[in-house]
Amino acid sequence: MTRPLLYGYWRSSAAYRVRIALNLKGIDYEQVPVHLVRDGGEQHRPSYRELNPQRLVPILVVGDTVITQSLAILEYLEETGPPPALLPADAAGRARVRSLAQIIACDVHPLQNLRVLNYLTGELGADDGQRIAWARHWVCEGLRALEERLARSSATGAFCHGESPGLADACLVPQLYNAVRFGCELDAFPTVRRIDEACKELRAFVEAAPEAQPDAA
């Protein structure tokens, strides 16, 4: 695999997922920081928009291939990169892992990202308390469902699915990071927290952490 280029931002939870996956697979990559706040947001520059009309991070560039959307990137790495696998071998297991990942990637994260919070405080005139309550509400809703799914399934192991980290864990850890930022109460999610802690023992996750990135504030 040509050495990939990752356009991201240290605190972007979607970019954080991709860093974890690249590290788990031991793929060497180069980072291109895109500052989401400075100067009105570097993601709005024409040169960036040319790469991604959505003006969101991350983007992974591998040779001529430009991939946006973190879950599409993770699946691409799974299909083209080296082991370990991020998805189990059986279709039912793969569906379970993707479903767990999508609880976060579809139904939690998009509701609490920067552009949405900006709309709330801008167009809707929400105050800071309402902004935080909104973020906490959707994060807790998602974590509650995730906890229920993980706690009652025998497929859950040390990680979201069995005894090795994968695609769902790569989504869970960044979402927990955001939950803490928003001051969510996490006591009700013991399984989620246990898995988060198990992941953070691993170098792939430690080195992907926001604060460990070259562009961290």
Added chain:
Amino acid sequence: MTRPLLYGYWRSSAAYRVRIALNLKGIDYEQVPVHLVRDGGEQHRPSYRELNPQRLVPILVVGDTVITQSLAILEYLEETGPPPALLPADAAGRARVRSLAQIIACDVHPLQNLRVLNYLTGELGADDGQRIAWARHWVCEGLRALEERLARSSATGAFCHGESPGLADACLVPQLYNAVRFGCELDAFPTVRRIDEACKELRAFVEAAPEAQPDAA
């Protein structure tokens, strides 16, 4: 494949995606309607929550396998169901199709679904105009990005990717249906509209339409 059971709602855009995929693959299935509004929403019943702690539709049940999250269901059908394929054969093409689908499934639909609109008008006290403006804003943002991606790529054909409908088209058509419901101005999205019209020529899409479902109001 055991005859699948689809828990859905006629107007749910995520259930609509799954109906399209099942029809494209010619998989016979049984529908279990879950009324999202009546009696405070049947998705909140304990028996439903048991199946899906997120209390969202759709769920696909195939034998002992219970799958939530529409994109996970689509991938499962792709891996276990009959042809035609919903994803191209090459990794870069697959990444492109997934990325297009996720623009809708991650960054548009979750922002304009029922529970979010209810929070806006409830907890945040948004009026009807603000609710509609919110939905239109996020739908238009997503469609603008989608249009840019589709219009400038030589991989776009009669459909989102080449000359046969697939996973991205199964997301595009239901989102356009919602865009119309919210009164979005669609003139700026000629490629998206062209593909939507091409899809609607096909029986798989016609038979998946909300108004064609047994539980349609």
